[in-house]
Amino acid sequence: MYIDGVFIPCDNRDTITVYNPATATPCGAVPVATPADVDRALQSARTAFESYAQWSPHKRAELLQRIASSIRNRSTELGAVMTMEQGKPLIEATGEIEKLADTFDFYGAECTRIHGDIIANADTCIHSFVQREPIGVVGAITPWNYPAELIGWKLAAALAAGCSIVIKPPTLTPLCPSQIMQCIHDADPPAGLVNMVMGEGSVVGQHLVESPLVDKLAFTGSSDTGLRIQQSLRQVKPISLELGGNCPMIVTQHAHMGGAIKGAIRRSFRNCGQICIAINRIYVHDSVYDEFVEKLVTATDALVVDNGMDNPSADMGAMCSQQVLQKTKIHLQDALDKGGVLVAGGHAPQGEQYKKGYFFRPTVVKDCHHGMLVMTEETFGPLVGVMPYGHIDHGIDLMNDTPYGLASYIFSTHMREIKTISSRLQYGNVAVNNVDAGIMNAPYGGWKQSGIGVEHGREGMLEYLRYKHIRVKING
Numbered sequence: 001m002y003i004d005g006v007f008i009p010c011d012n013r014d015t016i017t018v019y020n021p022a023t024a025t026p027c028g029a030v031p032v033a034t035p036a037d038v039d040r041a042l043q044s045a046r047t048a049f050e051s052y053a054q055w056s057p058h059k060r061a062e063l064l065q066r067i068a069s070s071i072r073n074r075s076t077e078l079g080a081v082m083t084m085e086q087g088k089p090l091i092e093a094t095g096e097i098e099k100l101a102d103t104f105d106f107y108g109a110e111c112t113r114i115h116g117d118i119i120a121n122a123d124t125c126i127h128s129f130v131q132r133e134p135i136g137v138v139g140a141i142t143p144w145n146y147p148a149e150l151i152g153w154k155l156a157a158a159l160a161a162g163c164s165i166v167i168k169p170p171t172l173t174p175l176c177p178s179q180i181m182q183c184i185h186d187a188d189p190p191a192g193l194v195n196m197v198m199g200e201g202s203v204v205g206q207h208l209v210e211s212p213l214v215d216k217l218a219f220t221g222s223s224d225t226g227l228r229i230q231q232s233l234r235q236v237k238p239i240s241l242e243l244g245g246n247c248p249m250i251v252t253q254h255a256h257m258g259g260a261i262k263g264a265i266r267r268s269f270r271n272c273g274q275i276c277i278a279i280n281r282i283y284v285h286d287s288v289y290d291e292f293v294e295k296l297v298t299a300t301d302a303l304v305v306d307n308g309m310d311n312p313s314a315d316m317g318a319m320c321s322q323q324v325l326q327k328t329k330i331h332l333q334d335a336l337d338k339g340g341v342l343v344a345g346g347h348a349p350q351g352e353q354y355k356k357g358y359f360f361r362p363t364v365v366k367d368c369h370h371g372m373l374v375m376t377e378e379t380f381g382p383l384v385g386v387m388p389y390g391h392i393d394h395g396i397d398l399m400n401d402t403p404y405g406l407a408s409y410i411f412s413t414h415m416r417e418i419k420t421i422s423s424r425l426q427y428g429n430v431a432v433n434n435v436d437a438g439i440m441n442a443p444y445g446g447w448k449q450s451g452i453g454v455e456h457g458r459e460g461m462l463e464y465l466r467y468k469h470i471r472v473k474i475n476g
């Protein structure tokens, strides 16, 4: 843990054991925060905020740039720690660390562009100045699927805005986040500006949620936890919730088949499908359904699943925990019980080396329908359901038939069709003929049960600022 500029070791404390999901063996431990630790972190964040909020944006930009360099200098080391505790292959993990560094560069530049307005009054002797000021102390709670980036989106945006922060990372992957704190420390921030406390969400996270010392709460995690957090707030305060998805893809009769297959593979199975914007369900026009399924199966069967440390460029590593593996198996069995046809995967890779860890082959079930869990709930595993549709209106209705609204994907080369579908989709992110629904310089957020607020872009920084209207009468 990192409180008031000091690292707290495990000595004489309760600890959380961290496991390597590729071998199911312990690979580290972190100390557990007491409520008093959380309060101390929040108090030190409050003290740091009072002076940091007065820093010029240029001085803040320099700090963010130093953090970016500090992270970049250790990207290989941090990537290895992430692979060890999260399971994703080393090249993918190191890439995430490099994107974390880019986030600090982006917000380092953005923080010098916090503008206000001057608004005309009916009385010309009066001027209205509207300025943006930092909200204060941020409480940030993050999940395990992107252990670095999901901290970075909050941390960099909050620091750019002039806020201080207390972060609670997940218990499954706390080691990479604590290494990130070492990079922050090396960049020489004021003590207490950035703090990290470890522990169970229901205890340490909940304490952060309920604390009057938190001015703004930023959460990424499941929709169930997000709702619980929203319902348990004890004060009125701004809150951002980046929650779960159940993301659809549509492949029309006008789709470029090669692009659609490549997209489906990448966004269904990358990080073992443990992505909020993962494609869970694919709707394919009747006329190209058989061709799509056949090609999807061939491409899926060609993916390499392996220990991400031994094979850094594997397509998929181990899943992060027994729990997510189990949920994938439950969704698969449910689909098969209800008439789905297994056409790829459905089992762990063969070999002694995969027996202990949480490995599962990428899996495709065809002939799915909306009575199945795979088509209606977030699996968060390497499983995708495929279903045919006839009329485009039916395809769009199926895509929108969910309480979630995070990301959706269209594959079509027909402009009018793309316009019709994209304008009717009830999602915060729509990617057309590509599957990268979020980029750093555009706002990213979910509709409906997928969340409140946005991350990324200038808008992601504005979430940590509030308006002040100063109305000045000249001459008295």
Ligand code: NAD
Pocket (backbone or CB within 6 Å): 141, 142, 143, 144, 145, 146, 150, 168, 169, 170, 171, 199, 200, 201, 202, 203, 204, 205, 206, 209, 220, 221, 222, 223, 225, 226, 228, 229, 242, 243, 244, 245, 275, 276, 277, 378, 380, 406, 446, 450, 451
């Ligand atoms: P989770 O909701 O179980 O946990 C997320 C974090 O919340 C963890 O740090 C956990 O310890 C903490 N927590 C749990 N209960 C809490 C409570 N009562 N009070 C405060 N904190 C609490 O989610 P997870 O399993 O870690 O992550 C997977 C989920 O995250 C998926 O649903 C995924 O879609 C979602 N996610 C969303 C986005 C997005 O940008 N929308 C990005 C990544 C992941």
